[in-house]
Amino acid sequence: MLRWLLGVALWARAAAFYLPGLAPVSFCEPGKDQVPDCKSTIExxxxxxxxxxxxxxxEYTAFDLCSEKTLKRPSENxxxxLFGERIEPSxxxxxxxxxxTCQxxxxxxxxxxxxxxxxxxDFLKKGMLLNYQHHWIVDNMPVTWCYDVEDGQKFCNPGFPIGCFVTEAGRPKDACVVNSNFNEKDAFYIFNHVDITIHYHIVEHEQLGAxxxxxKIEPKSYEHPNEDSPVCSGGPKFLKSKHTGVFEIPYTYSVNFVEDKNIRWASRWDYILESMPHTNIQWFSIMNSLVIVLFLSGMVAMIMLRTLHKDIARYNQMDSVEDAQEEFGWKLVHGDVFRPPRKGMLLSVFLxxxxxxxxxxxxxxxxxxxxxxxxxxxGALMTCAVVLWVLLGTPAGYVAARLYKSFGGEKWKTNVLLTAFLCPGVVFADFFVMNLILWGEGSSAAMPFGTLVAILALWFCISVPLTxxxxxxGFKKTGIEHPVxxxxxxxxxxxxxxxxxxxPGIVMGGILPFGCIFIQLFFILNSIWSHQMYYMFGFLFxxxxxxxxxxxxxxxxxxxxxxxxxxxxxQWRSFLTSGFTAHHPVLRIHHDHGAHLFLIYRYGDLSFEDLAVLLEADAS
Known part of the structure; x- marks a missing residue:
């Protein structure tokens, strides 16, 4: 088994370049000898x-930025x-x-x-107040904004802001702190220029081009007094919060190419992942958590072995039949321990x-x-999870039917229907209600109607028949025979x-397992809410x-x-003891999600002046 796993890992490593969506793309200079399948235009x-x-x-077009409407947008999986990505040409x-230079x-x-x-x-101003971030992609790789942080370290963010705001008191917010020239009070500074640096590696021996x-990108703000022939120098472009009349925003860019002989194509994501602020502290925290969990697991196992061994030895040392008839402890309930539980139908469906x-x-x-x-x-992670869930309807139906039959249940039709529709139906109903809210807010996270139809088709046409x-x-097999x-x-x-x-027993039983996941859970939720990449799947597994x-x-x-x-x-207590482990993260997720929805409804209908005041109060 170990050799098989090692062989699969080595094959995945060797074939990583040819996985769908991960094949390298070669680039060549225009007008020179072209290598087969070599591009000269970088999109x-x-x-x-x-x-x-x-x-x-x-979506990108919601902020009225420079867009390309003639080209077809790439297909999305x-x-x-489901993650709300909306990739468009630019x-x-x-x-x-x-x-x-300054195009x-x-x-x-x-x-x-x-x-x-x-x-x-006004919508553009609100976007700058809430620090909305661009996310650009070049050759299936995020365009990063790298800047210095504490202790001389460099953080590379796979996004950059559309602008920033300086309050009436002269306090710069968000990205405005990086430039001392952003000193105009009660003003929005617009990053209307970007300096793009593209690093490439030449594959010399294989003749595959670069x-x-x-x-990498560096957002900047320029006034551009002459829009027909812009010169990227001078003061920044800002907009007073109470500006009236005509206001123009020219967008420009500069691009430069740098050869890098040290970074290989296979490791080009490393500089992004290594610069994340939690990476340096996560190793020690996870190892510390693992040691604690292993210690607790050993302690629980030791208590179980010693206690049961003592009870069994106590029964084996009985000398007379009269002593054996004096049952105590867990032997007192041997005639009731396999009694069918209340709501056995629901328990079998949940299991x-x-x-x-x-x-x-x-x-x-x-x-x-x-x-x-x-x-x-x-999108591969979510696609894999959804497809696997759809294809695993057979184990769900088998386990539910087998347990329900062992409970002595006879309503097998109800059991099958509940297994196929109860839990997925509750999740889909919650998903649909939140989707309606996102539709009403005009968010890109709202699922298109075609995607909803596709999800329903996967559910009804594949998952339900497999269930x-x-x-x-499960019902065809004989029921589980009990020993007593x-x-x-x-x-x-x-x-x-x-x-x-x-x-109390359920609460105490859920706290111990939660202790082994709260560190990983913290980083997962941080990655979700902070729009960062989570990549430490080895530790997570x-x-x-x-x-x-x-x-x-x-x-x-x-x-x-x-x-x-x-x-x-x-039966129910054993199910809920482990299930209560999920109580803490669910509360945390609902708390964070509720806070975000509160911000939406609190700020949704306000003017940008009132929004600036409220955000200032929240920050303080």
Whole structure:
């Protein structure tokens, strides 16, 4: 097995250049000897604009920036659409190794007396107040803005702002702090010029031309007094918050090419990932968490082994039949322990859906560890997860039917239908309601109608039939035979102590497994809300395995304590003990998401002057 896994990993490493969407592209100088499949024009694509201060992303054209409407936008996979990515062509096009200085792209003119122009200009101001970021793509690689941070380190952000704001008190916000010339009070500074530096590596021995290994950008602001022949020098371009009349914004760019012999194409993402602020502290934190979890797992296993060994040895040392009849501890409930639980139908449905999600998560993380779902392969992670979930309907139906039959259930049609529609239906209903809100706000994160139809088709045409197939085999097999008979009359459960009552036991059982994932969970949520890339799937997979082990051990331990306390209602409590581990991250996600929605509804209908005041108060 180990050799097989090693062989798969080596094959993935060797064939990484030929994975879909990851094949290298060669570039050559125009007019010279062309290598086969070698391009001379470098196209720049634009993606959605987002902000850490708002949950709503918007398409590139929503801010009335320079756009290219004649070219067809590239196709996007299901994962990209679900993540809200909207990649479009742009008017920024360069010839390889042909520098350009202060090239004009377009000019946007606004007249505040025109209602439509005033709406566009106000929306652009709100975008600068909320620090919305561009996301540009060159050769399937993000264009990064690298700047110095604390301790002389350099942070490379895969995005750059459209502008920034200086308050009435003269305090610069966000990107305005990087330039001392941004000193005009109560003004918006627009980054209408970009200096683009493209780094390339020449493949000398293989005669394949050059390959792009980095694309860096530096946003700047220039007044451009002469728009027909712009000169990228002089003071910055700013807009007073109470400006009236006509206002023009000329957009320009400069591009330069630098040969880099040190960076190879296969490692061109490393400088982005290594510069992320959490990378340096994450290694120690994760290793510390793993050591703690391994210690707790060993402690739980030791308690279980010692306790059970003592009980079994105690029963083996009984000398007489009279002593054997004096049962105590968990043997008192042997005639009720396999009694069908209350709401057994619902429990079997939840366990079937949980099996489907568990296998999907395991396989997705396994492929991510092999490098198939790297950030360079856009949307692959979500696409893989959705496709796996759809194809894993058979295990869900089988587990649900098998357990429901062991509970003595006879309503097999209801069981199959609930397994196929209950949990997915709740998730889809929640997804659809949030999608309606995003549609109403005009966000790019709203799913198109065609995507919703495609998701429903995958659900009804593939997942549901596979669930029925799994349920057929589950009901066809004989039921699970229990080692002891169940008494006809249920035994009365005595008064329970505090820690063996249902709610305290469930809460205590969920805290221990949560301790092994909170560090990874912090970085995952930080990557989601801060629009950063998460790439440490190896550690995540290891933490996932340890989480499963810890949940199992904690559930077994608490179940043993409950049985010793003569409480034989263990099925639901065992399910909820591990399930309560998800209670903390769910609360955190809803808290953050609710805060973002609160910002949307609080600021949605305000003018940009009131928005600036409120954001100033929130920052302080």
């Amino acid at each position: 720049l694509f634009v993606n959605r604009l987002d902000s850490v201060e708002s949950v709503l992303p918007y 299901l994962g990209q659409v 008017p920024y096009k360069f010839e390889f190794k042909k520098p350009a 004009k792209v377009c000019t946007r003119t606004y007249n505040t007396n025109d209602p439509s122009d005033k709406v566009k200009l 390959r792009l290994v980095a694309a 079937g859906s949980g099996t489907q999600i568990f296998i999907m998560t395991f396989v997705t993380l396994f492929f991510a560890c092999l490098g198939f779902l790297s950030p360079a392969n856009r 029925f197939l799994g349920a057929y085999f 008979r169940t008494n006809q009359i249920p035994r009365q459960v005595p008064e329970q102590s505090f820690y063996t009552k249902p709610l 290891l933490v996932f395995i340890i989480l499963v082990i810890t949940c199992s051990e904690a559930t077994i331990l608490l179940c043993y304590f409950h049985l010793c306390a003569e409480d034989y209602h263990w």
